[in-house]
Amino acid sequence: MNKNVFFVTGIDTNVGKSCVTGYMAKIWNRQGKRTITQKLVQTGCRRTSADLKLHRRLMGIPWQQEDMEGCTCPQMFAYPSSPHLAAKIEGKTVDLSCITAATEKLSSLYDAVLIEGAGGLMVPLTEDCSTVDYIASQGYPVILVTSGKLGSINHTLLTLELIRSRNLELHTLVYNMYPGRKNERIQNDTYEYLYSYMKKNYPDTALIELPEIFL
Numbered sequence: 001m002n003k004n005v006f007f008v009t010g011i012d013t014n015v016g017k018s019c020v021t022g023y024m025a026k027i028w029n030r031q032g033k034r035t036i037t038q039k040l041v042q043t044g045c046r047r048t049s050a051d052l053k054l055h056r057r058l059m060g061i062p063w064q065q066e067d068m069e070g071c072t073c074p075q076m077f078a079y080p081s082s083p084h085l086a087a088k089i090e091g092k093t094v095d096l097s098c099i100t101a102a103t104e105k106l107s108s109l110y111d112a113v114l115i116e117g118a119g120g121l122m123v124p125l126t127e128d129c130s131t132v133d134y135i136a137s138q139g140y141p142v143i144l145v146t147s148g149k150l151g152s153i154n155h156t157l158l159t160l161e162l163i164r165s166r167n168l169e170l171h172t173l174v175y176n177m178y179p180g181r182k183n184e185r186i187q188n189d190t191y192e193y194l195y196s197y198m199k200k201n202y203p204d205t206a207l208i209e210l211p212e213i214f215l
Contacts, residue, residue, distance in 0.1 A: 002107040006171055007040075007140040009117040009131070011147075011155035016176035018051045020145045020210055021116040022058030024174075029059065034111040036066060038103060039073040041094055041118050041125060044080030049073040051116055066106060074102040084124040094125045096134060103138075115140070120155075121162055132166055141171035145210075146194065148175070148187025156194060160201075172206040173198055 008024075010017045021037050028035040037059075042049040052073055056063060066072050075094055077086035087094050106113045117123070121132040121142075135142065142163055146156045156173075163170050175191055191209075198207050 002104065002113070002138075002140075004111060005103060005107050005113045005115065005138070005140050006143055007115050007117060007135050008143045008145065009121050009135075009159075010145040011120060011152060011159050013119045015145050015147050016210065017116050017145050018054045019058065020143070020174050020176060021051075021114050022055040023210055024143070025055060025114050026059045028112055028114075036064065036106050036110045036113055037072065038106055038113055038115045039118075040075075040099060040115050040131070041083040042073050042076045043083055043086040043118060044078070045076055046078045049076060055116075066109070071102045071105055074098045082123050083118055084126050087126075093127075096125065096129065099134075100138070114143075121159060132162060132168075136166045136168060141169040143172045143174060144170065145174045145176055146190075148177070148182050148190045150183065150186055152190050153193055157197070170202055170205050172208060173202070174208055174210055176210045 008017050008021045025035045025037050037052065037055040039049045039051050042051060044050070052067060064072070075083070075098060077083065077090055079086040079089045083094050103113060103115065117131050121130070121135070123131045125131055125134055144156070144159060144163070146152050160170070173194070175194065195207060198205060
């Protein structure tokens with residue numbers, strides 16, 4: 001088990017996992033913790049990972065040697081869908097051992113590795129293994145990304161229940177304010193509700209905001 005690997009997941013797709021991953025890597029590097037990001041599985045791309053490109057831009061660093069070697073995105077499929085389907089369309093399956101080996105290499109080279117998942121924790125990687133199955137087998141602490149859009153409270157609490165039931169460590173809950181085009185009343189109330197919930201149920205877990213302007 002790698003003690004310096006953290007898994008970034010979201011309550012849903014398009015909740016801002018890529019922004020959070022790049023932002024946190026940027027902050028950790030500024031604090032002196034040499035951090036690299038990895039994409040667990042990238043779909044909807046053919047040659048290079050769009051999410052990794054965003055990570056590097058937010059981190060303010062160029063394409064790394066590990067990026068060129070494919071270590072930071074060991075599995076990539078062209079069809080924009082869940083990994084199990086994207087792989088099936090190409091007549092393949094997601095190679096979990098390949099992902100694990102790549103993560104272990106990065107873990108040996110850096111102080112910290114932030115792995116961005118695909119969608120939420122119940123997204124299937126293969127026909128027999130969901131994302132949460134894989135993360136639980138590796139014992140990675142979870143960084144959960146939520147937001148202030150309508151429905152976020154329900155999706156957040158469901159994900160927290162899943163994390164608890166699988167005995168995973170919740171490292172951080174990130175409230176994503178970017179982009180900020182949401183109902184302000186719902187956004188503010190969602191934050192207040194989740195803040196109170198976390199204080200009561202996860203008093204030792206960090207709750208941070210991803211600001212609208214952070215570049």
